[in-house]
Structures are given as C-alpha cells and as structure tokens.
Amino acid sequence: MHAPTSRNSKSPSSDCYRNVFLLLILCGLTVHASAAVTVTKTNYHGWSGSYVIANETVEAIVVPAIGRVMQFRFVGDAQGPFWENRAMDGKLPIPNSKEWGNFGGDKSWPAPQEDWPKVTPRGWPPPVAFDSMPVEANIEGSEVEGFRLRLVSAVDPHFGIRAQRIITLDDTKPLMTIETIYQKIEGEPRKVGVWIITQLNEPDFVYAPTMMDDKFIRQSEALPQNLKVGKRAITLKRSPTKSTKIGTDSSSLYWVGPKNALRIDSPRIEGQEYPDKGSSAEVYTNPNPLTYVELEMLGPLKTLKAGDTLAQRNTYTLLKRDELGAEVVADVK
Numbered sequence: 001m002h003a004p005t006s007r008n009s010k011s012p013s014s015d016c017y018r019n020v021f022l023l024l025i026l027c028g029l030t031v032h033a034s035a036a037v038t039v040t041k042t043n044y045h046g047w048s049g050s051y052v053i054a055n056e057t058v059e060a061i062v063v064p065a066i067g068r069v070m071q072f073r074f075v076g077d078a079q080g081p082f083w084e085n086r087a088m089d090g091k092l093p094i095p096n097s098k099e100w101g102n103f104g105g106d107k108s109w110p111a112p113q114e115d116w117p118k119v120t121p122r123g124w125p126p127p128v129a130f131d132s133m134p135v136e137a138n139i140e141g142s143e144v145e146g147f148r149l150r151l152v153s154a155v156d157p158h159f160g161i162r163a164q165r166i167i168t169l170d171d172t173k174p175l176m177t178i179e180t181i182y183q184k185i186e187g188e189p190r191k192v193g194v195w196i197i198t199q200l201n202e203p204d205f206v207y208a209p210t211m212m213d214d215k216f217i218r219q220s221e222a223l224p225q226n227l228k229v230g231k232r233a234i235t236l237k238r239s240p241t242k243s244t245k246i247g248t249d250s251s252s253l254y255w256v257g258p259k260n261a262l263r264i265d266s267p268r269i270e271g272q273e274y275p276d277k278g279s280s281a282e283v284y285t286n287p288n289p290l291t292y293v294e295l296e297m298l299g300p301l302k303t304l305k306a307g308d309t310l311a312q313r314n315t316y317t318l319l320k321r322d323e324l325g326a327e328v329v330a331d332v333k
Contacts, residue, residue, distance in 0.1 A: 013231050036171035039139050039147045040095040044070065046090020051137060051149055053167060057173040060317055062149055062167060064137040066093055067130075068105035069167060072176055072316055074260070081255055081318075082260045083199040083292035093132035100125040101132055104199045104292070108163055108180045108324065111195035112275035112300050119190065120158040126252030129156035130163055146171065161304070174318035181311045184304035193275050194299040194312035198264060199254045200292045206283050207328050208234040217247030217277050233328075238285040238293050247279030253295040254328055261319040261328075264295050264313060271302035 002112040007309045037055050039104035044050035051062045054075060061071040073080025084104040109126045110116075127133060133154055141147040155162045160226050164181040168245055206224075209232060210216070216234055224236035224244045234248060235314065255262045267278040275298055284294040299312035 027042075033143040036169060037146050037169050043140070045084075045089060049137070051139075053149055053169050053176075054148075055169050055172055057172060058169065058176070060169065060176050061296075062137065062151070063105070064151060065134050065154065066101075066103050066105075067069055067133065067135040067151065068103055068107050069165075069178065070103070070105040071320040072106075072262070072318065074174065074318060077260075079201075081257060081260060082242060083201045085290070091206055093134070093235050095128040095132045097125065097132065098122075102290070105179070106196065106198045108165065109195045109197060110159055110161065110182070110190075111301070112195040113195075117190075126160055127156050129154045129159075131162075135165075140166075153183045159190055159192070160185055160306070161190070161192070176315060176316040178316070179311060179313045181309055182304065184306050184308045189303050189305040191301055191303045192310065194277070194310060196312065196314050198295050198296045198316075199292050200262065200295060201257065202238060203255050203257055203293060205235050205237050205256050206293060206295070206325060207256060208236075208248050208250045208281060208283060209252055210234055210248045210250050217279050218283065219245040219247055219276065219279075224283065235287065236285070238291065240288045240291075242287055243285065245282060247276050247282045249278065252279040253281050253283065253297070254324075255293070255295055255319065256324065256328070259321050261317065261321055261324055262295075263316040263317045265317070266299070267299035269300055274298060 035203045042050050042052055044063055047063045047065045049064055053060045054264045059073060059075055062070055063070050070084055071080045082105055085102055088103045109130050116127065120127050136152045139147060140148045140150055148166055149219060151165040153163040162183045162185050166179045168177045180195055180196060182192065200290045216229060220243060222239060222242035222244045225239040226237040249268060251268045252263060252265045274280050280298055282296040286292050297314055302310050304310060
C-alpha cells in the first residue's frame with residue numbers, strides 16, 4: 001500500500017466525486033491526476049518510492065533511489081526501449097564504490113569526461129552526485145496545467161554542482177521532455193556541459209542525421225558494426241565483441257527496434273563550443289554480455305561560477321516502426 005500524498009486537488013463538486021476520491025485514498029493509491037496526465041507512486045522492481053508518469057498513450061518510470069528515468073514505453077507494453085539491468089533490481093548506488101553501478105535507464109553526467117580526473121579523485125566511475133546517490137523527487141503542477149516530476153540531486157562534492165531534472169509528458173502524444181539544469185552552488189568555476197546518457201536495448205539499427213559531409217568523430221579504436229556513412233545520415237549496429245563510440249554534429253538520434261522506435265532530439269546551437277571535438281550527439285555500443293547501446297546528447301560548454309546555471313532539454317518521441325519517415329528507413333547512400 002502507498003501513503004496518499006495528493007495535493008493541489010480541486011474541491012469535489014458532488015458527493016459522488018468526493019466518494020470516489022476518498023475511495024482511492026482508502027485503497028492506498030497515490031495519484032495526482034489532470035485531465036490527461038497522472039503521476040502515481042509505486043514500487044518498481046524492488047525500489048520503493050518510484051513513480052509512473054502516464055498519459056493515455058505512454059508512461060515513464062522514474063526511480064529516485066538511483067536517480068534515473070528507467071523506462072519510457074507505450075501503455076500496455078511489457079517492455080520499452082530503455083535498457084534495464086535486471087541484475088541490479090532493488091539495489092542502491094554505492095558512492096565510494098570503485099565499480100560502476102550500471103543500472104541502465106537515462107541519466108546525466110557533466111561533460112567532458114576527460115576532465116573528471118582533474119576534478120574528482122577518480123576518472124571512473126562518474127562523479128558521485130550525478131550518478132551514484134539518490135535524488136529527491138517532487139511532484140509539481142496542478143490539474144489545470146498538468147503534473148510533472150522534478151528530481152533534485154545533492155551538491156556534488158567535487159564539481160560543486162546540483163543537478164535538477166524536470167520530467168514532463170505531453171497531454172496525449174507519445175512524447176516526454178526532460179529538462180536538465182546544472183546549478184553551480186559552491187567552489188571554483190568549472191567549465192562543463194550537460195551530457196544526457198540514455199541506455200537502450202539491442203537495436204535493429206541506430207540512425208543519426210548529420211551535416212558533417214560524410215564525416216563522424218571517431219572516439220574508440222573499434223568502430224560500430226555495419227557502420228554506413230552517407231550524405232544525410234549515419235547508420236550502425238551494436239558490435240557484439242568490442243565497445244565502440246562515435247560522435248556527430250546531429251541534433252537527433254534514432255533507436256530503431258523490431259516493432260517500435262525512439263527519437264531523441266536536443267537541438268545543436270551553432271557557434272557554441274561542444275565537448276569531445278565538437279560532438280552534440282554520440283553513440284556508444286557495448287559488447288556482450290550486456291547487450292545495450294547508448295544514445296547520448298551533449299550541450300554546449302560553459303564556465304559556471306557560483307550562482308550560474310546551465311540547462312539542456314531532451315525530447316523523447318516513441319514511434320511505431322511503420323511510422324518512421326522514409327528518410328530513416330531508406331538505404332544510406
């Protein structure tokens with residue numbers, strides 16, 4: 001059973017409405033509802049205090065205990081595109097661990113990664129408050145304007161930055177928006193960018209529109225499997241034997257599975273400095289036995305001093321495979 005935490009609700013206009021509302025409370029269900037979007041507290045694979053944000057079409061699963069958006073899927077689907085490491089179910093992050101707690105899902109790290117050893121005592125795992133500490137979750141909004149969920153991290157002890165993530169669903173469309181905000185709270189100025197990492201299940205292929213004139217930025221010794229570079233886009237598959245990574249100047253990345261597809265958008269801003277030799281979008285593929293890929297969106301770099309903020313917005317759109325545009329399914333030439 002879940003303790004009721006409803007707020008910002010309107011006064012019932014009839015006894016019937018009041019009775020239904022009280023019945024929900026007596027049943028122990030935590031629901032914040034608008035005409036289109038609900039936020040429901042739940043236990044997800046052993047993590048209490050998790051949330052389901054849903055409209056009539058899609059739902060997002062958020063787990064504050066590990067600071068991640070763990071799933072985004074069509075309502076009624078047992079599985080979505082986000083990769084989840086079932087071996088980590090119910091476990092909590094360990095900030096001082098020398099091993100990375102690879103839970104899966106969607107999270108945010110400060111870019112560039114090459115600066116981590118200069119700022120933190122370790123180059124890997126990622127900085128603790130960004131990746132291996134629980135976050136605070138707050139439900140915001142109202143029945144009129146709709147509800148959203150805000151995640152607030154602790155201040156990272158080395159970067160002096162607090163990360164906030166605001167997760168919102170469209171009223172009806174299969175669309176999720178996550179705005180990630182870095183707030184510089186303390187310490188010396190740091191040059192950082194917002195980096196969003198989304199781990200996804202084995203794809204049929206990944207598609208990256210690009211304007212780099214048949215180019216990409218090589219970031220690993222090995223290259224992805226079936227890498228094809230065309231005039232308008234790059235396509236690739238996961239290598240089962242080697243980890244691979246490439247960077248692009250794209251504002252969008254597509255994960256394409258057998259039945260569904262996911263498009264992630266984060267518009268590139270021209271004239272800005274981007275990390276990793278100018279990458280605004282990157283694709284990482286992981287070797288067996290963990291069969292996942294990462295679609296990564298990066299924002300421009302900015303030197304933050306105490307009191308400054310930096311924000312980046314990702315939009316995630318779920319599609320049926322047959323809804324993909326012709327430019328995605330066409331052969332890359």
